[in-house]
Amino acid sequence: NAGVTQTPKFQVLKTGQSMTLQCAQDMNHNSMYWYRQDPGMGLRLIYYSASEGTTDKGEVPNGYNVSRLNKREFSLRLESAAPSQTSVYFCASSEPTLGEQFFGPGTRLTVL
Amino acid sequence: DAKTTQPPSMDCAEGRAANLPCNHSTISGNEYVYWYRQIHSQGPQYIIHGLKNNETNEMASLIITEDRKSSTLILPHATLRDTAVYYCIVRPRGYNQGGKLIFGQGTELSVKP
Numbered sequence: 001n002a003g004v005t006q007t008p009k010f011q012v013l014k015t016g017q018s019m020t021l022q023c024a025q026d027m028n029h030n031s032m033y034w035y036r037q038d039p040g041m042g043l044r045l046i047y048y049s050a051s052e053g054t055t056d057k058g059e060v061p062n063g064y065n066v067s068r069l070n071k072r073e074f075s076l077r078l079e080s081a082a083p084s085q086t087s088v089y090f091c092a093s094s095e096p097t098l099g100e101q102f103f104g105p106g107t108r109l110t111v112l
Numbered sequence: 113d114a115k116t117t118q119p120p121s122m123d124c125a126e127g128r129a130a131n132l133p134c135n136h137s138t139i140s141g142n143e144y145v146y147w148y149r150q151i152h153s154q155g156p157q158y159i160i161h162g163l164k165n166n167e168t169n170e171m172a173s174l175i176i177t178e179d180r181k182s183s184t185l186i187l188p189h190a191t192l193r194d195t196a197v198y199y200c201i202v203r204p205r206g207y208n209q210g211g212k213l214i215f216g217q218g219t220e221l222s223v224k225p
Contacts, residue, residue: 004155031210042199043156043215050210058212090155096211099146099203103155 001026004104006091012110013081021076021107023091031094032074033058033101034066036087043090049074050096081111116200121220124194130187132219134200137181142204145176146213147185149196156199156215159185163205190223197221 007022025032030051035043035058045058049068063085065077074093078085088108094101117135124130136145146161160167160174162183167174173186187194199218203211 031212033210033212035215042197042217043150045212045214048210048212054210056210059214088153092155094211097205099144099161099205099211100158101148101156101211101213103157106153106155 003027004091004093004102006089006104006107008107009105010108012112013078014112015082017081018077018079019081020078021089021091021109022073023075023104024073025091025093025102026072027093027095027102028071029093029095029102030071031096032068033092033094034064034074034076035090035092036060036085037090037106038087046076046089081109083111085109086111116202116216118198118200118216118219120217121222123222123224124187124190126192126223126225127189130190130194130221130223132185132187132198132200132221133182134185135182136200136202139180139202143202144205145174145180145183146201146203147172147174148199148201148213148215149194150199150218151193151196159198190221192223192225195221195223 033048034046047066091104092101147159148156197218
């Protein structure tokens with residue numbers, strides 16, 4: 001089992017460019033999450049999907065869109081990247097009745 | 113969800129027990145206490161969780177006070193590899209809001225030789 005995988009691992013964008021961060025899990029979990037972590041800070045929830053077909057805003061959703069493509073995949077899109085979106089992005093999945101979330105290795109994004 | 117308070121940093125000598133405190137005075141009856149840690153630049157890793165009884169697994173022990181307003185994560189024999197940021201989170205178990213976690217600032221634990 002690969003667990004939670006994220007692509008790409010690193011990305012550099014120019015202001016105004018768009019991109020999609022991909023996340024997939026092979027644990028058959030119902031819920032998936034996107035977090036961002038700025039230097040020296042804790043993780044902040046951007047969006048989550050409690051189950052296939054649903055998505056909800058987290059703490060910091062502005063500037064992002066998400067798609068729960070199927071039970072395995074949950075993507076995060078930046079339509080017009082801004083320097084304030086420079087961060088490390090983590091995807092996670094869980095079975096909510098168990099509580100434990102499993103995290104991917106992260107995508108390090110720099111917006112110039 | 114209840115808010116948690118943790119010291120920003122702590123030191124511990126290698127081989128000694130590391131005791132990380134967490135205050136969650138507004139915890140409600142259906143909320144669990146979860147602990148995660150994040151080793152530098154990696155994704156957070158689940159450690160342990162509990163409701164009101166003390167819990168132990170291969171990584172750590174969790175001691176929750178009788179009034180449930182605070183808890184302590186214990187790493188019995190800390191090693192250099194335990195150097196990380198430790199997050200204490202309280203949330204209901206189950207499908208409430210899809211099981212989302214709200215991370216605070218955590219405690220940066222430095223284990224020193």
